[in-house]
Amino acid sequence: MLAFERRVRRYRYFARSPLFMDKLQAISTFVRVVDARSFSxxxxxLSMPRSSVTTTIKNLEQHLGTVLLRRSTRNLSLTEAGERYYASCRTILADIERAESGLRDDTVAPRGKVRADMPGVIGRAVVLPNLRDFALRYPDIELVLGLSDRPADLIFDGIDCAIRTGELADSTLIARQLGTLTWLTCASPRYLRERGEPASVDDLAAHDAINYISNATGRPLDWRFDVNGEPVTLTMQSRFAVNETEAYLQCGIEGLGIIQLSEFVAKPYLESGRLKEVLRESRSAPVPVAILYPNRTHASAAVKAFVDWIAEIFPR
Structure with a gap:
């Protein structure tokens, strides 16, 4: 904390100079170029001409006396000096944001636009049914929701926050855990009358399965189970495969085969009797669900309000 306060005092001193503001703009532009992986x-x-961004980075490199970015027609990467400078710039910008945030009036209601991305399953089951509450609570926040089975790139697509399931690979993102998802193996009563109910995971080899094609990898998702306390992953053979949740669900309801889907999606169809859970004793361990946002956003008041609201309404 003392180091942070010392840095803030230094910033206040240098901020009296117009040169500081020029450098600060250059630093911000440099960080944005690295985060976006593209000048364009x-x-x-930044709502700037591409030529202005290019000139800013060129002038910054001349001022520092070193090359920060390797440029090619298809790639943009940091030099060793660029990596060190980028890390320092991120710290500087975060400290300035913290200093300014401490001066803002906390009584002002959050306002602005929030772009959020999430799986359609979670959006339809959790977010949309509660959206009126959010609208009444935060009338000055404009919310742009992306509901899709294809995950967006937070940095490249300009997304403020995103709900993701499973293990998180990108440590550069801030993650707030929301809860878990349980995956169920289900089939229609019609299918079970015609083909019988599998008594064990091994019995699935004699059944028809419907595979779900991941929009991220283009490959069928593995089926996951827990057998005698041990995780088991199966690559299922199937005659039918789809890449959209509603279509996948419909294949199961129509009796084309056994499906594996989240409890969020399956619950109303289990309650109505249109689907029946099988292999309940072999359910896999719950999958973690988190809401993520990039460090570069520094969590505006509107983003924080949305994240807190999602955490509040997410089923435990």
């Missing part, structure tokens, strides 16, 4: 994309998000 950075220019778009």
């Amino acid at each position: 994309k950075a220019a778009e998000t």
